[in-house]
Amino acid sequence: MPAPAKPQSLTSEHEASVRKELDAILAGASFSGSKRCSDFLEFIVKHALSGDYEHLTERFVGADLFGRPVDYETATDSVVRVRATDVRRRLAQHYAEHRPVAGVVIELAPGSYIPDFNWGPWPVKGSGRAATAEASSADSAASIAPPLTAPDQTKIDGIRKGVLLGLGVAIVAAGLFVAASYWRTSATYSYDALDHFWQPVFSSKRVVTLCFGDTVSYWPSPGTRHAVEVNNETPARDDGGFTVTKDDQSSAGNIRAALSIMGVLDRHGVTSDLRWPQEVQETELDKTNVVYIGAFSNIWTMSLNRNLRFSFFRDDASTVSTWMIKDRDNPGRNWSITATYPQPVTHEYALITRIVDPDQKRVVISIGGLNQFGTQAAGEFLADEASLNSFAHIAPKGWERRNLQIVLEMEVSGKRAVNPRIAAIEVW
Numbered sequence: 001m002p003a004p005a006k007p008q009s010l011t012s013e014h015e016a017s018v019r020k021e022l023d024a025i026l027a028g029a030s031f032s033g034s035k036r037c038s039d040f041l042e043f044i045v046k047h048a049l050s051g052d053y054e055h056l057t058e059r060f061v062g063a064d065l066f067g068r069p070v071d072y073e074t075a076t077d078s079v080v081r082v083r084a085t086d087v088r089r090r091l092a093q094h095y096a097e098h099r100p101v102a103g104v105v106i107e108l109a110p111g112s113y114i115p116d117f118n119w120g121p122w123p124v125k126g127s128g129r130a131a132t133a134e135a136s137s138a139d140s141a142a143s144i145a146p147p148l149t150a151p152d153q154t155k156i157d158g159i160r161k162g163v164l165l166g167l168g169v170a171i172v173a174a175g176l177f178v179a180a181s182y183w184r185t186s187a188t189y190s191y192d193a194l195d196h197f198w199q200p201v202f203s204s205k206r207v208v209t210l211c212f213g214d215t216v217s218y219w220p221s222p223g224t225r226h227a228v229e230v231n232n233e234t235p236a237r238d239d240g241g242f243t244v245t246k247d248d249q250s251s252a253g254n255i256r257a258a259l260s261i262m263g264v265l266d267r268h269g270v271t272s273d274l275r276w277p278q279e280v281q282e283t284e285l286d287k288t289n290v291v292y293i294g295a296f297s298n299i300w301t302m303s304l305n306r307n308l309r310f311s312f313f314r315d316d317a318s319t320v321s322t323w324m325i326k327d328r329d330n331p332g333r334n335w336s337i338t339a340t341y342p343q344p345v346t347h348e349y350a351l352i353t354r355i356v357d358p359d360q361k362r363v364v365i366s367i368g369g370l371n372q373f374g375t376q377a378a379g380e381f382l383a384d385e386a387s388l389n390s391f392a393h394i395a396p397k398g399w400e401r402r403n404l405q406i407v408l409e410m411e412v413s414g415k416r417a418v419n420p421r422i423a424a425i426e427v428w
C-alpha cells in the first residue's frame with residue numbers, strides 16, 4: 001500500500017522550519033549526549049516529512065533503526081518503546097529550557113512514533129506556552145468581536161470577563177496537568193542505567209585497559225599444503241603436518257565489541273588502552289580498571305568467572321565440541337551451542353560480568369560470547385542506553401554499586417547477532 005501523502009498544510013517553508021528546529025534540538029544539551037536518541041528523533045522526523053508513515057510503527061522502527069528482524073517479538077523486545085520514552089523526556093527537557101527557533105515545536109505523543117509539528121506564535125523566554133495560548137485566545141476574541149453600542153457594552157463585558165476567567169482557569173489547569181505529567185515522566189524515565197553501570201569507571205578517572213585473548217592458528221607444513229592444494233589429498237591427522245600457534249589476531253566480533261566500549265569511554269572523557277596478551281603483564285591488570293574481551297580465547301575472562309554463579313565451560317568429551325554458559329545454582333540449566341562448522345550458527349549466548357573492587361577502587365569487567373557474535377552483542381549491549389535500561393528494570397535495588405552478571409541470548413542472522421535479550425542475571 002502506498003504511503004499517505006504529506007498533509008497539504010506542510011508547505012516547503014514548513015518543512016524547512018521543521019528541519020531547522022530539528023537541527024537546533026539535536027545540537028542542544030538534551031540530545032547531544034545521546035546518539036541513539038538523536039538518531040531516533042531524526043529518523044521519525046525525516047520519515048514524517050517524506051510522508052512515509054508506514055515505517056513509523058514499532059515493528060518497522062525496530063527493524064530499520066535498531067537492526068531487529070522484521071518478525072521480531074515486539075511484546076518482549078521493548079527497545080523502541082524505551083527509546084521513544086527517552087526521546088519524549090528529552091524533548092520536554094529541551095523545551096523547558098529553550099524556546100523554538102523556527103516557529104515550530106516538535107513533539108511525540110505517548111504511544112505514537114509519528115511526530116507532531118505544532119506551530120506558534122511562541123513566547124518570549126520565561127512566559128511559557130500556556131501564557132501564549134491564553135494571550136492568543138484573548139487577542140483573537142477581541143479581534144473578532146463586532147462594534148457594540150454603549151448600553152450593550154457593559155453587559156457583554158461582564159459576559160466576556162466570565163468567559164475569559166473560565167478560559168484562564170481551564171488553561172491554568174491544563175498547564176498544571178502538563179507540568180505534572182512532565183514531572184511524572186521525568187521522575188520515571190530520567191534514570192540512565194548506562195551511566196550507572198559505568199559510573200564506577202567514570203568516577204575513578206583511571207585509564208581503562210581493554211584486553212583481547214590469544215587466538216589459536218593452525219599452520220600447515222609445506223608437505224601438507226602440497227598434499228591438499230596440488231594433489232587434492234587428505235593428510236592423516238597424526239602426520240605432524242600442522243603447527244598450532246597463538247598470535248595477535250582477533251575476530252571481527254571482538255574488535256567491534258572493543259570499539260563499542262571505547263566509544264562509551266571516549267564520550268565520557270575516559271582514556272582507554274587496547275592490548276593483546278603479549279603486550280601486558282598480569283601485575284599491570286591488578287592496578288587499573290580493565291575490560292576483558294572474549295571468552296574461551298581469553299584466560300582472564302575464564303579465570304574471572306570460574307567461581308561465580310555463571311561461568312564458561314567447554315565439553316570436548318564427545319566427537320562434537322559443545323560450548324556453554326553454566327549456572328552453578330541450577331545445574332540442570334545451561335546455555336549451549338554445538339560446533340557445526342561449516343554450517344552457520346543460528347543461536348548464540350553471551351556473559352557480562354562486572355566486579356567492583358572497593359578496596360583498590362577499581363572495576364573489572366568481562367564480556368564474552370560462546371563465539372564472536374555473542375562477544376560483539378555483549379559489547380554493544382553495554383554501550384546502549386535502552387539495553388541497560390531493560391536490565392535496570394528487572395535488576396534488584398542497589399545494583400549500581402554491586403557486582404553483577406548478565407546472561408544474554410540471541411539469534412544469529414547474516415553473521416550478526418540480532419534481538420539480544422536478557423536470559424538471567426545475578427547481583428551480589
